[in-house]
Amino acid sequence: MRWSRVGAEWSTYVFETIDQVVTLLRQQRYICDRKLATVIFLALKMNKPVLIEGPAGVGKTELAKTVARALNRSLIRLQCYEGLDEARALYEWEYGKQLLYTQILREKIGSLFAEMEDLRAAVEYLRQHEDVFFSEHFMVRRPILQAIASPEPVVLLIDEIDRAEEQFEAFLLEVLSDFQVTVPEIGTIIARHPPLVCITGNSTRELSDALKRRCLHLAIGYPDEERELEIIRLKVPELRETLARQMVGLIRRIRAMDLRKAPSISETLDWAQALVLLNAERLSRELVEETLQLILKYDRDVQQVSAQLPVLLEGADGAARLTFDNMDLREQQERYRTNERAYFSSRREE
Amino acid sequence: MDIPITRFVALLKRHGITVSPAEAIDALQGLALAGIDDRETVRVVLRSTLVKQCQAIAEFDRLFDLFFSLPAPADGSLATGPDGATAPLQLDKNGAEAPAAPEGARAELAPVEIETERTTRAPVTPEYEGVDLSLFGQHLLLQQRRDPGEAGYKPTFHVNARHNPGLPGGGELSAGDPGEEIDLGGAVEALLADLRALEVDEALLEQLEAQLAGSLSRLPDLLRRYRARDAALQRPHNAAPAPPRPRRSYRFNDHERRQMDEIIRRLGRQMRGALSYRKTTNRRGRINVSRTIRSNLKYDGVPFFPVLSNQREERPRLTVICDVSLSVRTTARFMLHLVYSLQSLFSRVRSFVFVSDLAEISAEIERSSLEETIDRVFSGEIINTEENSNYGRALEIFYERYRSAATSRTTLIILGDGRGNRNPPNAWILEELRRRCKQVIWLTPESRGSWHLGASDMPTYAPICHKVEVVRNLDQLGRVAENLVRSSFANRR
Incomplete structure (x- = not known):
């Protein structure tokens, strides 16, 4: 299922050649070599996430920010930390709001059910309307869902992934390979425009092979x-x-x-x-x-x-x-x- | 293009770099997008799609250089085109798509595979079987003319061309059944004739012919180079690393350090996995719908008091006690390294060393490097290391002073041989600790057989612990980690 939304007009650059990547990044005051530009170019063309590894302070995060600027896309950033879970990264139901709505709508619901003859019919009737409470409306979008559901192409930066636990990597996999998020109550949300995903890591721990396999790998070292x-x-x-x-x-x-x-x-x-x-x-x-x-x-x-x-x-x-x-x-x-x-x-x- | 890449992938695999089929496909896709006219671009494309381990990059670069190049001929006369520009003989995709090959010819040549063998019926040795000349051959077809006449080393070529009915003239090159020996020079002439029949630009053809001139005379030399290159590619495979001898010095090199870290991470994952997600009612966290509804039923379901709960994963809490007395001096370095790695990898580790006295070294480890810590421990600054080890007394001190370090969430790891020099073993303390701790693991350097020799208290201590393992080196530690993981899975089932 796609978000039913009117697609807004956007203007974003598309890189045509590798040299163009270098020049555009340079315009944004980021000096990079062809190696780096090639990987960015491939990521955009192949719709693949980039895994950027290297020591702290060599400009991994900066690269993602600059690419976003160069492409005139907005940047959605997810900072990883220990204990990060899907409620903070993907989506969360607003239970409070749901409860509040049920309470407010109590009378209305009561009157609707007044005409029902028996319990069976009432349950059937209720079932037809249960999607009211499990809809987009009651959902808090966290960065990853934001990036997937965005009407215009964005750059998604998942920063310092090695700080999060391994389970977190596991639920990133669906997003990274298919650019989609499955919400059990709603269905699968597929990105209209695959975001450019940049994942950074300091190699403090070994990332799982499954994650690495889905990404292009870029090792940034100290420059010459x-x-x-x-x-x-x-x-x-x-x-x-x-x-x-x-x-x-x-x-x-x-x-x-x-x-x-x-x-x-x-x-x-x-x-x-x-x-x-x-x-x-x-x-x-x-x-x-x-x-x-x-x-x-x-x-x-x-x-x-x-x-x-x-x-x-x-x-x-x-x-x-x-x-x-x-x-x-x-x-x-x-x-x-x-x-x-x-x-x-x-x-x-x- | 896919043939050289799959070969290259196979080579990477042989050298211990894991590449999945999906990644190989990515590489091909990437090459198609980025173009293959620049060697460095090709390198970056292959590296970013195939190699995901930082440590493997150096090896990749080495293999890339070897695989996609053949050293230029010594006198440089080989591949001088009519325009005087030297085209170095490179067997990368530039080479395969050699200069001046018209579109039609290229399409035909791509699926050609050429194999070579000595005509001097030498027994085919296994390493010779590995020689693969397909790339070389692809290049040669465009750059050679006639007769490699060198005694004793006269290659003939088996040309297997796949019939490709979709292409004009496809299959013309296959001068017979696969495996039949054909004359290469003849094949080239056939190719040229074929090209003429296709009415390609005559100037182009002449250029091609001129470029081919003189190349074949260099063939034996090239073959030798090619074999040398091939040997270089094979070497690490054939010369399998000698089984590592047990190290005396216990100075750890980088590789061992990495291995140790990896093993300990695995251990940690297991300990972490043992404690599953647990929901705790908390003042912070998400609304727990079921609990909220349940507790608010008395208010007719009006959620006056939302119940919040947290899902929290337990991190392993470790307490490590390490014997550094003379009797275990040979393995104490290894053990201390283990302690050090444990503490640097996990956040909640308290480390202790003992001989007769017992002292905490957690702060030391935080502050200084591994070597410094080891030196300080053995210099006797922290505890007197010259005494005879006294397990009973050490346990007593631990129990008296540091009991708080053993809680129901702690895993207690004791490193030592359990030789208390006939002092009272104080086994009751260990029992008490077992009661308090989640798990007690004893790692001893002595094999079970020697426990009954001399005054060892291991037979007393062993049944009290949840687990007793013999660990003397990295391999054994790795096996212990493996076993722990396996047994925990078995328990869960």
């Missing part, structure tokens, strides 16, 4: 040096180019360390903003130490990094420039360690 610079240039244009370069270099070296929480793009941007406010000319040791709290969230990490700062900063001056691009994190770490060893051994020789 050039892209990170580009992002800083876009978001914090006041920052000097040289300082930005120095900063990105240092951040990348910090990321290569074995930290509890490595700084990600959002931290880089915070830091850049702070450096602009502080009118910094270049990264000095004191300055970095004072502002380290902005990029590192754990005391232990701060201590570890400050202990290594001379080495890390030396690198920032270009002495031991490392090419971290196109390496995964483990490689980066190993690379960093070998470089560090080389650095210390060369010192000893001097």
Whole structure:
């Protein structure tokens, strides 16, 4: 059953090529590579949900928001948390309202039944009208149902799905594969326009295979040096180019360390903003130490990094420039360690 | 296009990346939408549709590079077209849809499968059987001319063309029954003649012919490369990982850490599942219609007092007591790792260590890393680890001070060998704890056979516990988790 609703006029863009995705996202001030754009493009063309995984702060949620803006669609967001159930995510009956209505309509109902000859007829009569109390009218729509029943295409963002329990994943399955919701009392509600579903996760726990199978998978990692610079240039244009370069270099070296929480793009941007406010000319040791709290969230990490700062900063001056691009994190770490060893051994020789 | 993709999927599966048929279909659909003219796009499309595990991405990239490419020839002379532009010999879909192949020819070629074998009747070894030249062959058909004359390694080709009656000229390539040996060069000439008959643009044909020139002389070399590539694809399959030897050091690498986490999650799921949804009447929550109506019947059904109830799922509450005395020193690291993982994965875990004294280390674990915690425990900072273990005394301390950590919702896990050095075992405390707790599980590193040797109190303790399991390494822990799940299902039935 579909919602009986007059379809409103809407204007929404359709991506035709992958390059167009890149440009449109860029217009919305989101820098992305072709890899990411390809997945978004496919998701739209194939009507498939996207599962976005990656460390915190690399712009997973931001991507969904930007895509919504770029497509001129509205964004419906469902923040997951432990204990989230279908009453909060899908729909809920308004029992209070139902009870209230029955009470108010008591007299009316009584008069209707007055003419009935026997109980059997009354029950039969009642049965014809029971859908009055189980209709759309008494239903609270929660985000997922909103997205499915929306008269215009929307973007549905299911944020941090790994915070919710596994049962929650299970009831998402119907929505994700068929874009429909079954309400036992009413029937199946099928989306008129399949929403673009973005699911984000921090991989704090392994998601079920059933869920993964229904999605396109997108792993967002830390960007490479050039892209990170580009992002800083876009978001914090006041920052000097040289300082930005120095900063990105240092951040990348910090990321290569074995930290509890490595700084990600959002931290880089915070830091850049702070450096602009502080009118910094270049990264000095004191300055970095004072502002380290902005990029590192754990005391232990701060201590570890400050202990290594001379080495890390030396690198920032270009002495031991490392090419971290196109390496995964483990490689980066190993690379960093070998470089560090080389650095210390060369010192000893001097 | 679907043939190379299904092959690639099969390869992924062989390397432990699970791909469902639905995902393979997605991949094909995605490729059709995104186009296959850019190698990186193809890679992203395949990755996003086929690989859903972050850990598998590196392996996928490696296989992708190997599968969809053949190293360019050393001198680069191979595939130089008439216009001088080098077309590197790549066996990806770009390669399959080789340059200058007219539309008609492409349609014919797609279903052609070519297999090769040595003419020098060498016994067909199993690994040789695996060599699959179909992609290579598809490419070759468009890029070769004549005679790979190298002694001892002279391939012939079996061309099996599927008859496709819908296409003009379809089936012309199948020079006989499947399996019959045909001359490749002849096949090419036949193809060219066929194309001429189709009245394709003559210039295009010449271009094609020119491109084919000189390619076949490189065939043996190419075949060798191809086999090398194939061997690289096969290697991890053939060289099955040696069974992991029991580790002495108990330094855990990443893989083991992940495995441990996975096992413990499974354990947790089981403990979680044991407590089902329970409805509680509450001041918050949803209106419970049936209870509301029932309790308001006295007001003629007017719901003056709505009854609210909550459905709440119980999270596992764990209390872990771990023996770190000398007698279990070899396994204590493993046990502490288990404790550590338990506490970091579940929210309500209290951890204790004991030798003769007993102390809580929950805070330690929260604060520091696994290695730091282990070092601190063994350095004797928290409790004296040099003493002889005294289970009775430890239990007594636990009972006196931390009784509150054992409630009707707690699962108590004791890790230790139960060797109390002839001190009073205080089994009554364990009985008492069993009464208070939901479940008592004892994990011991000693196998049952050795319990009666020396002064072990395990025979006393074992019948009191709900479950006693022998756990010394990850494998056994995995099996325990498995058994717990199975037995709980059996109980439910």
